Amino acid sequence: MTLLRAHDLSIGYGRTVIARGIDLPIEAGSVTCLLGPNGIGKTTLFKTLLGLIPPLSGRVEIEGNDLASLDQQTVAHHIAYVPQAQATEFSYSVLDLVVMGRTAHLGAFAAPGANDYAIAMTALERLGISTLADRDSTRISGGQRQLALIARALAQQARVIVMDEPTASLDLGNRILVLETIRSLSADNLAVVLSTHEPEHAFVVADRVAILAANGFLTGPVENVMTSDELSRLYRVGLVVEKTPSGRSVVGPA
Amino acid sequence: MRTSHRFTILAAVVGLLAVLFAAPATARRVTDSADRTVEVPDTISRVFAAGPPASILLYTLAPQDMVGWVRTPHAAAKPFLLPSVQALPELGRLTGRGDTLNLERLLAAKPDVIIDFGTINDTYRSLADRVQAQTGIPYLLIDGRFQNTPAALRLLADILGVKERGEKLARAAEEIFAQVDDVLAQVPQDKRPRVYLARGPEGLESGSRGSINTEIIERAGAINVVEGLREKGGIVNVSPEQLIAWAPDTVITLDSTFRRSVADKPAWAPVPAVRERRVFLAPNLPYGFIDAPPSLNRLIGLTWLLHTLYPDKAPGKLRDQIRTFYHLFYQVEPSDADLDRLLDHMGG
Amino acid sequence: MRTATILFLLLALLIAVTVIASGIGPYAISPPEVARALVQRLFGGTNNGTVETVIFNIRLPRVAAAGIVGAALAAAGAAYQSLFRNPLVSPDILGVSTGAGLGAVTGILLGLPVTAIQLMGFTGGLITVLIVVVIARALRGGGDVLVLVLAGIVIGALAGAAISLVKVLADPYDQLPAITFWLLGSLAGIKVHDVATTIPIVLLGLAPLILLRWRIGVLSLGDDEARALGVNVSRLRAIVIVAATLVTASVVAISGVIGWVGLMVPHMARLLVGPRFDRLLPASILLGAAFLIAVDTLARSAARIEIPLGVLTAVIGGPLFVWLLAHNRRRMLP
Numbered sequence: 059m060t061l062l063r064a065h066d067l068s069i070g071y072g073r074t075v076i077a078r079g080i081d082l083p084i085e086a087g088s089v090t091c092l093l094g095p096n097g098i099g100k101t102t103l104f105k106t107l108l109g110l111i112p113p114l115s116g117r118v119e120i121e122g123n124d125l126a127s128l129d130q131q132t133v134a135h136h137i138a139y140v141p142q143a144q145a146t147e148f149s150y151s152v153l154d155l156v157v158m159g160r161t162a163h164l165g166a167f168a169a170p171g172a173n174d175y176a177i178a179m180t181a182l183e184r185l186g187i188s189t190l191a192d193r194d195s196t197r198i199s200g201g202q203r204q205l206a207l208i209a210r211a212l213a214q215q216a217r218v219i220v221m222d223e224p225t226a227s228l229d230l231g232n233r234i235l236v237l238e239t240i241r242s243l244s245a246d247n248l249a250v251v252l253s254t255h256e257p258e259h260a261f262v263v264a265d266r267v268a269i270l271a272a273n274g275f276l277t278g279p280v281e282n283v284m285t286s287d288e289l290s291r292l293y294r295v296g297l298v299v300e301k302t303p304s305g306r307s308v309v310g311p312a
Numbered sequence: 313m314r315t316s317h318r319f320t321i322l323a324a325v326v327g328l329l330a331v332l333f334a335a336p337a338t339a340r341r342v343t344d345s346a347d348r349t350v351e352v353p354d355t356i357s358r359v360f361a362a363g364p365p366a367s368i369l370l371y372t373l374a375p376q377d378m379v380g381w382v383r384t385p386h387a388a389a390k391p392f393l394l395p396s397v398q399a400l401p402e403l404g405r406l407t408g409r410g411d412t413l414n415l416e417r418l419l420a421a422k423p424d425v426i427i428d429f430g431t432i433n434d435t436y437r438s439l440a441d442r443v444q445a446q447t448g449i450p451y452l453l454i455d456g457r458f459q460n461t462p463a464a465l466r467l468l469a470d471i472l473g474v475k476e477r478g479e480k481l482a483r484a485a486e487e488i489f490a491q492v493d494d495v496l497a498q499v500p501q502d503k504r505p506r507v508y509l510a511r512g513p514e515g516l517e518s519g520s521r522g523s524i525n526t527e528i529i530e531r532a533g534a535i536n537v538v539e540g541l542r543e544k545g546g547i548v549n550v551s552p553e554q555l556i557a558w559a560p561d562t563v564i565t566l567d568s569t570f571r572r573s574v575a576d577k578p579a580w581a582p583v584p585a586v587r588e589r590r591v592f593l594a595p596n597l598p599y600g601f602i603d604a605p606p607s608l609n610r611l612i613g614l615t616w617l618l619h620t621l622y623p624d625k626a627p628g629k630l631r632d633q634i635r636t637f638y639h640l641f642y643q644v645e646p647s648d649a650d651l652d653r654l655l656d657h658m659g660g
Numbered sequence: 661m662r663t664a665t666i667l668f669l670l671l672a673l674l675i676a677v678t679v680i681a682s683g684i685g686p687y688a689i690s691p692p693e694v695a696r697a698l699v700q701r702l703f704g705g706t707n708n709g710t711v712e713t714v715i716f717n718i719r720l721p722r723v724a725a726a727g728i729v730g731a732a733l734a735a736a737g738a739a740y741q742s743l744f745r746n747p748l749v750s751p752d753i754l755g756v757s758t759g760a761g762l763g764a765v766t767g768i769l770l771g772l773p774v775t776a777i778q779l780m781g782f783t784g785g786l787i788t789v790l791i792v793v794v795i796a797r798a799l800r801g802g803g804d805v806l807v808l809v810l811a812g813i814v815i816g817a818l819a820g821a822a823i824s825l826v827k828v829l830a831d832p833y834d835q836l837p838a839i840t841f842w843l844l845g846s847l848a849g850i851k852v853h854d855v856a857t858t859i860p861i862v863l864l865g866l867a868p869l870i871l872l873r874w875r876i877g878v879l880s881l882g883d884d885e886a887r888a889l890g891v892n893v894s895r896l897r898a899i900v901i902v903a904a905t906l907v908t909a910s911v912v913a914i915s916g917v918i919g920w921v922g923l924m925v926p927h928m929a930r931l932l933v934g935p936r937f938d939r940l941l942p943a944s945i946l947l948g949a950a951f952l953i954a955v956d957t958l959a960r961s962a963a964r965i966e967i968p969l970g971v972l973t974a975v976i977g978g979p980l981f982v983w984l985l986a987h988n989r990r991r992m993l994p
Contacts, residue, residue: 105884108884108887108888109887110884110887110888129892130887130890130891130892130893131890131891131892133890134888134889134890135890137888138888139884139885139888139889141882141884141885146745146880146881147745147746147747147880148745148747148880148935149934149935150934150935150936151934154934154936158877158878158881158889159889161874161875161878161889161890161891162889162890164874166871166872166875167871167872167874168874169873169874169938170874214889511834511837512838513773513774514774514849516848516849517837517838517841520965538964538965539964539965540964540965541963541964541965547837548965548966549841549846549848549965549966549968550848550965550966551686551718551722551848551849551960551966552717552718552848552849553685553686553687553714553718553719553960554686554687554960554964554965554966556687556710556713556714556718557686557687557688569773578713578717579713579717579718579851581709581713582709582710582713582714603833604833604834605833
């Protein structure tokens with residue numbers, strides 16, 4: 059089923075339109091990769107999908123309801139946000155960080171209870187980092203922190219998870235770890251939308267790809283959209299898609 | 313004598329006279345309290361007082377020479393001052409805590425000299441030298457310490473050319489000091505009153521021992537209960553509990569709100585002065601008897617303190633003495649009604 | 661150690677400090693006399709007037725006031741540190757203390773009675789923050805904390821300049837000393853009435869901070885993340901600002917400007933219970949109260965004259981802060 063849908067969406071700030079005519083369906087159990095050059099507006103699109111900024115025109119629907127008509131807490135029941143892992147000012151423990159994901163399910167004056175902590179631990183276990191629970195979140199590696207943020211999104215129990223460049227500034231080992239985790243999430247019938255600079259990630263992890271380019275928005279299944287021509291046009295440099303002997307698609311200069 | 317010779321002599325005499333009258337009034341050199349030798353005009357008729365204490369000194373000695381006030385006296389004080397000075401312009405303060413005077417305005421007032429009456433130290437010496445150099449107006453520093461009052465009066469009177477009046481005032485001041493010492497000789501140290509000076513509407517601000525604010529209270533032989541951290545005290549904040557511990561038998565206040573409300577303050581009830589209704593409001597027209605500003609106005613405060621603290625030993629009647637003082641120093645004759653207003657709330 | 665245990669120990673510390681402080685003062689009262697006076701107040705009986713007056717009219721109100729002021733400033737500081745995502749923020753970041761100072765010294769300049777001065781201090785603080793918020797709103801639609809901070813700096817500087825102007829205009833013999841003492845902070849003149857009027861306002865301001873403590877902690881992650889986690893950021897931010905301003909303005913009105921407590925106590929509390937706001941807030945409240953009661957006891961009994969409270973908190977707080985920083989660098993700085 060369609061968990062989230064952008065209808066003829068125009069995104070931007072104030073009077074500045076960054077992109078228009080965006081039609082993007084997000085289905086349960088899918089992984090959608092958002093590609094686009096630097097500064098094109100990927101983060102703006104995410105913020106609009108999450109309801110953090112209003113659309114300039116068009117609308118975002120969550121399971122049939124207009125996002126604009128819902129309050130923040132309800133939206134959080136449906137969509138979770140995994141930002142890029144950055145150092146914070148406060149040294150929260152990993153478990154504390156993850157249990158903050160339960161906020162959407164708490165009453166206005168409530169604090170997390172035993173049940174919430176249990177859900178948080180389950181999320182950590184799901185991602186294989188339960189041993190980090192009591193560690194200082196500012197003193198773990200970037201990849202571990204990124205996983206912790208994904209765990210927080212899981213604890214939020216939202217069906218759609220939006221990830222902003224989750225593999226940026228991670229080393230190769232952590233990158234592979236995160237990508238494999240993302241793929242396993244779709245197996246749980248969640249929907250994941252992630253942005254990335256690496257077209258190859260789309261091949262590895264995604265079913266659908268969405269391309270935000272200067273000449274418009276394009277979305278479709280990976281095999282259809284990720285052609286050499288399309289990628290060359292997108293990144294304004296000659297690129298070619300090739301298959302390795304083991305069957306993996308790679309992208310390289312033409 | 314031939315005509316041409318007469319003409320020469322006449323021309324010479326006229327020339328000499330012309331030079332004499334055209335030249336600026338001859339100057340003389342005087343020494344102020346800071347041992348500065350300053351050149352001043354022979355005749356002085358316009359004097360600028362740099363701060364409130366100097367204003368009062370000048371007003372008592374030579375009100376006719378005043379060019380203006382540092383701060384215009386408020387309406388209630390005016391009846392106790394000469395009519396001629398009541399309307400003088402307000403010019404601002406030149407020294408002390410906070411200058412508000414523009415030097416150009418000072419020059420526009422065309423004073424012959426500037427006088428200042430207060431602390432003598434290097435800071436004030438350098439300030440005097442600077443203003444003098446900048447404006448060309450002679451600047452005189454007079455020692456404002458209370459015990460120096462007669463000498464200050466004589467010094468300034470000599471400079472301003474009012475020696476006779478200065479001598480009269482100085483003698484009166486010496487007489488007041490002598491009266492105080494006479495009374496104190498009859499009061500042994502252990503019978504001296506323990507006094508607290510209550511400033512402000514809550515009465516929790518005071519002057520510690522040796523401060524200029526409590527100077528005359530201590531000169532009148534009273535023991536200031538507020539022990540400060542230094543020998544020369546200053547303004548301090550006091551807690552009601554500390555006050556109860558000190559247990560003063562007399563409280564002197566400058567604030568009528570406090571005087572009216574102290575009986576209703578439960579925190580003050582255990583203080584002996586409050587219990588025995590010995591909270592006195594110091595008169596303050598035209599100027600404070602105790603303080604504000606610290607100048608000659610405090611002389612009559614000494615008299616008032618004598619009658620307040622040692623009523624059975626103080627000589628003469630207070631009202632008569634006030635009348636004499638106001639006649640001599642302020643050159644006004646307060647009526648009975650004025651004196652009532654002045655001495656309102658005297659005594660517990 | 662579990663948070664609950666730490667909080668319990670802090671409460672015990674607060675009680676101990678209160679009891680000790682009530683027994684110290686320039687007017688010597690022995691502990692049995694204190695106990696007797698308390699018993700008599702509760703159960704009736706003859707009394708020694710002076711001891712009663714000292715304990716119930718002077719000392720206890722002052723100790724209570726010190727506790728309230730310390731608790732309020734620490735709570736406001738902790739809340740703002742979460743709101744502005746910066747552990748170096750003090751309750752005065754939006755100018756409430758400077759504004760309250762301006763209101764109060766203007767009252768002194770006008771020669772108003774003490775209750776009017778306190779009221780002017782209170783309203784001065786509120787109005788200053790209101791101006792800051794309005795300006796920030798007009799500039800960026802209120803969505804950016806940086807604009808709030810900058811507006812707070814500007815308005816705070818303006819209020820500071822106005823205070824300097826008041827000092828120039830004030831009578832140097834009468835009003836200027838009073839203004840100076842007020843700006844240095846003191847609890848010397850505290851009366852029962854001051855405590856009675858401040859307690860309800862402080863409770864009114866602390867209530868939302870305590871009730872919403874979990875969500876306020878989530879605010880420290882940043883606006884976007886907090887929103888995505890389901891928090892109504894703009895509404896919560898408004899509530900925190902109103903609550904923190906209320907408690908700070910009301911205590912500054914009775915105590916004058918007292919610095920360092922709002923900045924430092926949350927740091928000390930963070931070392932004990934960690935950075936989570938829902939734990940930090942109660943710890944800060946208890947620790948702030950105990951801290952200021954202890955410092956005020958020093959202020960009123962270390963010398964014959966009162967040492968201004970603001971001076972003591974800085975003199976004690978500054979080196980203490982440096983010591984804490986040196987020994988806990990890893991845990992305090994990211």
